Amino acid sequence: MTSSPAQRLADELAQAGALPAEWRTAFRAVPRHLFVPDAFWIGDESPLEPVQRADDPQRWLDLTASDIPLITQVDDGATPPGKPGRYPSSSVSQPSLVAMMLDRAQFAAGHTVLEIGTGSGYNAALLCERLGEANVTTVEIDLDVAERARAALTSAGYKPAVVSADGEQGWPARAPYERAVRLLVAGIRDAAQCSVKRVEHVGRTTLPRRHGLLTLCRGVQPPDVAPRVS
Ligand SMILES: C[S@@+](CC[C@H](N)C(=O)[O-])C[C@H]1O[C@@H](n2cnc3c(N)ncnc32)[C@H](O)[C@@H]1O
Numbered sequence: 508m509t510s511s512p513a514q515r516l517a518d519e520l521a522q523a524g525a526l527p528a529e530w531r532t533a534f535r536a537v538p539r540h541l542f543v544p545d546a547f548w549i550g551d552e553s554p555l556e557p558v559q560r561a562d563d564p565q566r567w568l569d570l571t572a573s574d575i576p577l578i579t580q581v582d583d584g585a586t587p588p589g590k591p592g593r594y595p596s597s598s599v600s601q602p603s604l605v606a607m608m609l610d611r612a613q614f615a616a617g618h619t620v621l622e623i624g625t626g627s628g629y630n631a632a633l634l635c636e637r638l639g640e641a642n643v644t645t646v647e648i649d650l651d652v653a654e655r656a657r658a659a660l661t662s663a664g665y666k667p668a669v670v671s672a673d674g675e676q677g678w679p680a681r682a683p684y685e686r687a688v689r690l691l692v693a694g695i696r697d698a699a700q701c702s703v704k705r706v707e708h709v710g711r712t713t714l715p716r717r718h719g720l721l722t723l724c725r726g727v728q729p730p731d732v733a734p735r736v737s
Pocket residue numbers: 597598599600623624625626627628629630631646647648649652672673674675690691692
């Protein structure tokens with residue numbers, strides 16, 4: 508039987524040791540391509556290569572099922588789709604980074620979670636798949652981004668609470684949360700933007716840093732792996 512792009516991605520990550528066993532089912536189930544726009548950019552250095560679905564649908568699909576970040580906005584929106592970009596300003600995060608962050612948060616069945624920064628909605632879909640959509644609240648500051656994420660989540664079959672708001676102060680209306688996660692694109696220019704001033708939860712907060720993850724704990728034991736901060 509032919510495997511789906513999501514299944515192939517999950518199996519590749521697992522073989523590379525980049526996907527914890529408890530997340531494998533979720534990664535195999537969530538079709539990443541539903542969360543990716545028709546035009547994006549790839550690459551680590553300027554100029555960033557534009558990729559358009561209409562130009563080569565199979566390559567577009569293959570890239571959505573690859574362990575790379577897909578850059579969905581460049582140059583803070585100044586450069587249109589199809590043109591080379593100078594720097595990434597928004598992206599669908601790299602699956603292995605997502606897996607590392609989710610692993611570090613040490614979820615268990617029934618946990619409630621607050622995600623700050625819905626972005627594409629892919630991470631929220633993974634959380635829905637593992638924890639159940641009733642336990643997932645995701646906050647996105649950009650109204651258009653939140654609307655697109657809601658549509659993508661619905662098309663993939665998930666209905667978590669997607670809130671259009673500034674998540675810096677958390678989202679008290681659905682508190683308390685047992686976990687809080689925030690995922691920003693690797694290599695973001697100002698890693699200090701990752702700070703969360705107050706999250707009304709009891710549990711573990713995982714924040715990415717330029718070369719690792721910082722895990723903050725409140726009311727739970729520290730993680731097995733020592734947090735790394737750069
Ligand atoms: C890298 S994306 C998140 C990736 C996302 N988890 C995914 O699966 O695609 C970061 C998102 O955080 C949002 N964001 C930045 N600051 C925020 C804030 N204070 N509150 C809520 N969302 C915020 C940005 O608009 C952006 O969409």
